[in-house]
Amino acid sequence: MRLFILFIAILFSTASVHAQESAGSLRTKIQGNRGEIQKIEKEIKEYEKNLDEVLGKKKTLQNSIYTLDQSRKKTSANIRLTENKISLTKRKISSLVDNITYHVNQIQSGTAGLAQALRRMNEVEDNSFIEALLQKNNMASAWTAVESLRQFQSVVGTRVKSLEQIKEDLSSSKESKEEETRRLSTEKDELASDKLVLDINRNAKNKLLKTTKNQESAYQKILADKRKSKQAFEAQMAAFEAQLEFILNKDNIPKEGSAIFNWPVASQYVTQYFGNTKFANSGAYNGRGHNGIDLRAPIGTRVNATLNGTVLDTNTKVAKHCQYGKWILIDHNNGLTTLYAHLSNISVSKGQAVATGQRIGYSGDTGYAFGPHLHFTTYASGAVKFKQYKCKSTGTVVKVPISAYSGYLNPLDYL
Numbered sequence: 103m104r105l106f107i108l109f110i111a112i113l114f115s116t117a118s119v120h121a122q123e124s125a126g127s128l129r130t131k132i133q134g135n136r137g138e139i140q141k142i143e144k145e146i147k148e149y150e151k152n153l154d155e156v157l158g159k160k161k162t163l164q165n166s167i168y169t170l171d172q173s174r175k176k177t178s179a180n181i182r183l184t185e186n187k188i189s190l191t192k193r194k195i196s197s198l199v200d201n202i203t204y205h206v207n208q209i210q211s212g213t214a215g216l217a218q219a220l221r222r223m224n225e226v227e228d229n230s231f232i233e234a235l236l237q238k239n240n241m242a243s244a245w246t247a248v249e250s251l252r253q254f255q256s257v258v259g260t261r262v263k264s265l266e267q268i269k270e271d272l273s274s275s276k277e278s279k280e281e282e283t284r285r286l287s288t289e290k291d292e293l294a295s296d297k298l299v300l301d302i303n304r305n306a307k308n309k310l311l312k313t314t315k316n317q318e319s320a321y322q323k324i325l326a327d328k329r330k331s332k333q334a335f336e337a338q339m340a341a342f343e344a345q346l347e348f349i350l351n352k353d354n355i356p357k358e359g360s361a362i363f364n365w366p367v368a369s370q371y372v373t374q375y376f377g378n379t380k381f382a383n384s385g386a387y388n389g390r391g392h393n394g395i396d397l398r399a400p401i402g403t404r405v406n407a408t409l410n411g412t413v414l415d416t417n418t419k420v421a422k423h424c425q426y427g428k429w430i431l432i433d434h435n436n437g438l439t440t441l442y443a444h445l446s447n448i449s450v451s452k453g454q455a456v457a458t459g460q461r462i463g464y465s466g467d468t469g470y471a472f473g474p475h476l477h478f479t480t481y482a483s484g485a486v487k488f489k490q491y492k493c494k495s496t497g498t499v500v501k502v503p504i505s506a507y508s509g510y511l512n513p514l515d516y517l
Contacts, residue, residue, distance in 0.1 A: 128197045135190035142183040149176035153400050154371075161473050163314060163321035169474065170307050173400040174300045181293045188286045191279055198276045292404075292461060299447050299464045300402040306446075325472055327495070331423035332470035334494045339504060348485040348506035355437035355482055358515040363408040364459055365517060366442060366478055371398040373475060376512040393510045394441065394479030399465035401474040405442050407456040408478075408517075409434045415452050415488070419500055420468050424493035426477065427468025431486070431503050432456060438516065439486050441503055443477035444469050478513055485509020 152172050156165050314320035356362050374396035399405070411434035420427055426443035430450060433439045446466025456462060467474045485505040492499050 128193055128200070132190060132193050132197070135186050135193065139183060139186050139190065142179055142186065146176055146179045146183065149173075149179065154398075157398055157400065157473070161325060163311070163316070163318050166321075166473075167307055167311070169400050170300070170304055170402075173402050174297070174304060177293065177296045177300055177402065181290065181297060184286055184290045184293055188283060188290065191283045191286060195276055195279045195283070198279065202273060202276065295449075296402060296404065296464070303401045303446050303466065328423045328470045328472055331493075331495050335425050335470060335491070338491065339502075342489050342504050343507055346485075346487060346504070346506035346509075348482070348509045350482055350485075350508050354484070355511070356516065358512075360516060362436075363440075363480075363513070363516040364406065365397075366405050366408050366440075367397050367399045367403055367465065367476055369398055369403075372396065372514075373398050376510075376514065391507075393505075393507075394443075394477055395513050397476045397478060399474060399476045401446055401464075401466050403465040403474075403476070404461050405430075405445065405463045405465055405476055407432060407458060407460045407462050408440055409436075409438075410458045411435055411440075411456060413450050413452055413454045413456060413462075414439065414486075415501065415503070416448050416450065417501060418448055419498070421493040421496045421498035421500060423470050423495045424498065425469050425491055425500055425502050427471065428463070428466065429503075430462055432462075433483055437483050438511070439481045439483045440513075441477070441479040441481070443479070444471040444475060446474075480511045480513040480516060481505050482509045482511060 149172050153169060153176070156169050156172070159165055310321070310324075314324070372395050374392055376392055376395050378391040409432075411432045414431040414433045416431070417426070417429050426441070428445040428448055429441060429443040430445065430448060431439060431441050442463065444466055445463045445468060448463040450456060450462045465474055465476045471477070481503075482505075486509065487504055489502050489504050490499050491502045
């Protein structure tokens with residue numbers, strides 16, 4: 103029986119002091135990551151609050167610069183947040199690896215210990231055990247020894263199986279964390295691209311400051327010129343669309359209220375609605391109504407595909423105060439096509455397949471936009487046509503997607 107006690111002690115020994123110190127150090131670092139993540143998340147919320155406040159104010163040169171600065175700071179904070187999440191996940195993986203190693207050693211120790219115990223039993227007690235069986239007075243103690251051995255084997259076997267299950271569970275957790283690390287690394291790369299786009303737009307604003315010589319009156323004149331260009335564009339579009347005919351067959355498109363679209367930007371704040379709104383009836387769209395919705399989006403905000411599909415076309419040519427600026431048109435292969443306009447940057451190309459939620463570009467204020475936002479239009483696919491439009495401001499000719507008015511659909515019916 104002394105051997106049983108000895109080997110059970112060997113089998114179920116705890117991890118070394120060094121391992122305990124390592125685990126303690128990891129826990130401290132993990133707690134540090136969590137604290138930093140909470141701090142950065144609070145910082146990001148403050149930037150978002152500042153952006154919401156300034157975007158609701160009058161469009162001025164100073165507000166425009168402030169908006170861009172806040173957007174850049176928010177993106178930089180997002181990058182730091184993702185870096186901390188990656189670090190936290192890696193440390194969790196390291197902790198899991200240590201735990202797996204410990205349990206593997208326990209399994210090996212248990213298996214080896216059992217074999218050693220049986221060998222020692224055979225070597226030390228074999229003869230005396232057989233003799234005991236032949237002696238009437240020692241029969242009871244002999245069978246007790248047999249039962250003890252059986253119990254010992256059962257306990258060790260159960261322990262080894264338990265450790266193997268723990269190892270399997272930990273390995274599964276490790277794989278999950280490794281997948282999370284890969285996802286976060288991709289997110290970090292995308293955030294770095296976001297920051298680059300914001301830097302590009304900051305340079306554009308610096309150029310604007312130079313052009314206006316930091317004079318608010320010069321900036322307001324630019325806005326006034328955009329309004330005139332917008333009115334000319336809307337009038338020309340109305341003339342084009344009046345020549346088009348399209349009969350909408352609702353059997354060829356998804357049902358209203360089907361919610362098949364994801365929102366193209368993270369914030370779901372609509373600044374202008376579809377159709378004959380009060381703003382549209384004030385003369386803003388030459389009495390035709392708004393052919394899409396406008397979503398609040400500071401310059402450099404990620405714009406994502408609302409549903410998988412194929413890029414029908416893009417426009418990367420920017421003429422001063424002209425049409426939709428930079429835009430992307432996606433056919434979703436279900437009777438619907440979507441337009442994303444006034445972008446600052448485009449990340450996809452004509453003919454490219456895109457997935458739901460995939461980043462396709464960044465919001466901006468190109469074209470006749472009076473401030474940064476995303477213009478989002480939904481068409482019945484069969485109604486979409488293209489028209490070459492000559493910009494009144496520069497004479498530049500650009501391609502523009504148009505439709506008979508009956509081909510414009512309310513995006514909110516599918517969001």
